[in-house]
Amino acid sequence: MSSTSLSGRSGVSLLYREVKKRLIADIQSGTVPPGGALPNESDLAKRFEVSIGTVRRAVDELVADNILVRQQGRGTFVGRLDRDRFMFQFFKIAARDGTREFPEVRLHSFSKSRASLEEANALALHGAQPVFRIENILSLKGRPVIHDQIVIATSLFPGLNKRAFEQRTGTVYELYQSDFGLTIVGTEERVRAEAAGESSARLLGLRRGEPVLRIERLALTFDNKPAEFRVSIVDSREFDYVSGAQPTA
Amino acid sequence: MSSTSLSGRSGVSLLYREVKKRLIADIQSGTVPPGGALPNESDLAKRFEVSIGTVRRAVDELVADNILVRQQGRGTFVGRLDRDRFMFQFFKIAARDGTREFPEVRLHSFSKSRASLEEANALALHGAQPVFRIENILSLKGRPVIHDQIVIATSLFPGLNKRAFEQRTGTVYELYQSDFGLTIVGTEERVRAEAAGESSARLLGLRRGEPVLRIERLALTFDNKPAEFRVSIVDSREFDYVSGAQPTA
DNA sequence: AAGTGGTCTAGACCACTTG
DNA sequence: AAGTGGTCTAGACCACTTT
Known part of the structure; x- marks a missing residue:
């Protein structure tokens, strides 16, 4: 997971889309394996230099797509195809x-x-x-x-x-x-x-x-x-x- | 939050769920007809005594269910089954x-x-x-x-x-x-x-x-x-x- | 008690549509 | 210019799980 900052609001890229892409990249690269936990939301917000709300929106969509699974009190995990x-x-x-x-x-x-x-x-x-x-x-x-x-x-x-x-x-x-x-x-x-x-x-x-x-x-x-x-x-x-x-x- | 209309945070009811139910009721009762426009989001927020964010969340779900249609700059409308x-x-x-x-x-x-x-x-x-x-x-x-x-x-x-x-x-x-x-x-x-x-x-x-x-x-x-x-x-x-x-x- | 996600707020600013 | 939805922020507090 590289950690440069996300575009200073410059152009077409929506921040939450960008976060979503990065999270997908981490899944595809195996940085976060199937069944593994993502970093918590505030850490992700710091890493991507966005607010927690923006991280949540990106994760929301990945959850809607069945790619991530949230568990309150435990964390957010990469869904396994079990x-x-x-x-x-x-x-x-x-x-x-x-x-x-x-x-x-x-x-x-x-x-x-x-x-x-x-x-x-x-x-x-x-x-x-x-x-x-x-x-x-x-x-x-x-x-x-x-x-x-x-x-x-x-x-x-x-x-x-x-x-x-x-x-x-x-x-x-x-x-x-x-x-x-x-x-x-x-x-x-x-x-x-x-x-x-x-x-x-x-x-x-x-x-x-x-x-x-x-x-x-x-x-x-x-x-x-x-x-x-x-x-x-x-x-x-x-x-x-x-x-x-x-x-x- | 002054807790008059929508449950004073007392129990099970989530605010955005409650807002969603009320919006559905307005659609079912014909208060907002098919193709008709909803009040704008800040008016809805005032009426329901919640923040705009909460209204948006309720509307988000109704849009996801294809019941409402948002049009940036114009308004939010009840979807017609055309x-x-x-x-x-x-x-x-x-x-x-x-x-x-x-x-x-x-x-x-x-x-x-x-x-x-x-x-x-x-x-x-x-x-x-x-x-x-x-x-x-x-x-x-x-x-x-x-x-x-x-x-x-x-x-x-x-x-x-x-x-x-x-x-x-x-x-x-x-x-x-x-x-x-x-x-x-x-x-x-x-x-x-x-x-x-x-x-x-x-x-x-x-x-x-x-x-x-x-x-x-x-x-x-x-x-x-x-x-x-x-x-x-x-x-x-x-x-x-x-x-x-x-x-x- | 500490750490996680879940809900809600209040407000700034942007993008788009219409008069 | 005025009015609409769209994005993003910063932070409070709640609910749940684990230690």
Whole structure:
């Protein structure tokens, strides 16, 4: 964390935006690791030479983005992409009755090849760069329900291999975060209905042609840079994709 | 602080929450109509006997919830549920290439009957209360793509009839807002894939059994009270349900 | 008791819109 | 020029957690 002062009110830069950028930089550089505590607010105010209110505003936004977590009386921490967070921010499949459970994940295949045109486009790669392809089968209530096909550029995940992937202790995103310093901060998803293809049908125990959900998810890191492209095929006979709502006071 | 109007700091009530509630009450009562301007912030501060900062915090949250809209130099306004807002907050269907257009809406049927068990449950009705049933066909790029089935309790929409519904000038939610004082503030949606039923297939020009998206949407007003239950059947061969992303600085 | 975040205040000054 | 929201400050005091 460098500590020069923040622009003497000279130009376009809003102070709280600037503070926010610096805090993000500290997270990306690993200066403050996942789960680690930030300095307290008055120290941050001194370091950045702004008032506490300005620090609070920057932190407020990072909390709203689920990047930081405040705990009154304890401190402010970098959010870990653990199971709880995965369930609340990223996993949108719920049973018909509304129940939500963490899926049991089984690795089905791990390979390396080149990006298709569509994949390169989604991941903002220049040409058919090498990618890892990972297929997972996710089970809910003991039965296979989701067929995940993950595509990630090898350049962002140097040294990743099947063993490391399989032996991770937490979520996939937590692996990205802790082993490659890559924090997923949001996703864009497109959902449609299609007839089950052969491999998904076999893996999910469906007849070919049965209607399934196809979810294309682009996972983004800071500055909206794409980091992972994932296609999920979901047997939606007993499970729904859920979205939305807005709790007001 | 002279503690007359807003709780003298005695207990649980946070001042900005209290201000927020009062502002919502003014919107619900029609004291400030859709599109109308709020008093300026210093006047609000005087009226509520709080500082401007506290007013700003309350307004900040209402802006975040898309209920109010700030315009620097002009004022703060009650958001109208017009086409623009509908497109950005509620309409989640986009062409495969990402294009989004406002759908052409055609009324297919308007009737009155009693709520099914599922509908009564969704709308929090006590028993099989009377409801209006409205079916719309929504077209995109000149072709029918969405079959909407709307269910609303007659008790919330007294005097609504086919003519009023058909001759509305704006969106359905704008009608709710302007004619019945009922503001939709958010939705909960559940999406799954199913085989097209007979009527939807006919209306959308599909073969029976073709995979379609089924979207069940519960639209909520203040305090998360359910106001409308809607089932949308979507021909997703050329259109997707889109969700998500999170713009950070 | 000490340290953290959470709420609230009072006021200066800036940026934008309108008459 | 007058009126609006937008940013930033400096500091008091409250609520919660830990030692």
